Amino acid sequence: MNALERPSSLAVFATVAASGVVGLLIYAGLFYANLRRVNTSGAADVVSPVFDTQQQAQREVDQWIHNGGTYTVTTTQRIQRSVPLTPQERRKLELLADEQRRAKIEASYEACLNKAASDLAKELCSFQQTPDIAGSAVPGLSAASEIPNTKLIETVRVARKNQPRRTCTLVQDYRRFNCVEFDVNAGAEITSDEQTTLKIKAYRQFRF
Known part of the structure; x- marks a missing residue:
């Protein structure tokens, strides 16, 4: 019986490279499948052209977020305290x-x-x-x-904070910004509870 031949270095390299490509393809497939699954508005996902540098992509991201406008989140706090009559x-x-x-x-x-x-x-x-x-x-x-010697009074404080309708996250390992746009009108005013249930209107990527 002939002895088992040892695989060449080239064959090992090709196998490892192929595994890496398959892994990236699987990751990309899962990412876009997830986008389609949670996209509630039916809007198509947008992938921007590849930019030469991260700085160029960052400028486009900032402009895209700015163009999306903002909405206002109101938070109501009730404070009770006793004061003398x-x-x-x-x-x-x-x-x-x-x-x-x-x-x-x-x-x-x-x-x-x-x-x-x-x-x-x-x-x-x-x-x-x-x-x-x-x-x-x-x-x-x-x-x-x-x-009684005291009475209870209540103070209502309402805080308002502007939030962008669009937001992006840098994924450095894959050289891109993953961005989302929330399904809320620019200039709208919502409560903090409503903010937690906002749906996503669209997704976008800025690659570099």
Whole structure:
């Protein structure tokens, strides 16, 4: 039996080179298949001519992004905090509480009269006391300690930030810029939640 022949260096090099080419073709096929799958607008993908240098490609990228315009993202923040009541506010709350307690006393007195079976029982209704009467700053009303010393206020802050409709990412290993254009009108104003669900309108590559 003849001994196995050792493959030549040229054959090994050709095999490695062929594997590399196949790998690049597979990567390119997957990349463009993915673009077609997620492209929601049906717009064709655009591949620009190959530029001589990265600087030339960068200038075209910057101009393309600029021409796409911007949209505005609004972020709303609500901040709550406690602040002391002013003397006027506290007095207003005290008067309101007094009115509410008087209404309770009158309602209780009316209910007592309706239940009274005799004139004596009706007279006794005038002397009945409810649990929240004692200790009021106003005679016959409850204590002022029920009135709060602070109030809760809310401040709403709205921040606005302009964002480009088009954006690009440099892929140095493959000497190109991969770019996308979002499906939003130039000058539109959207919330931060709406921004996270923006669809992609088109893809583009700038190669160098």
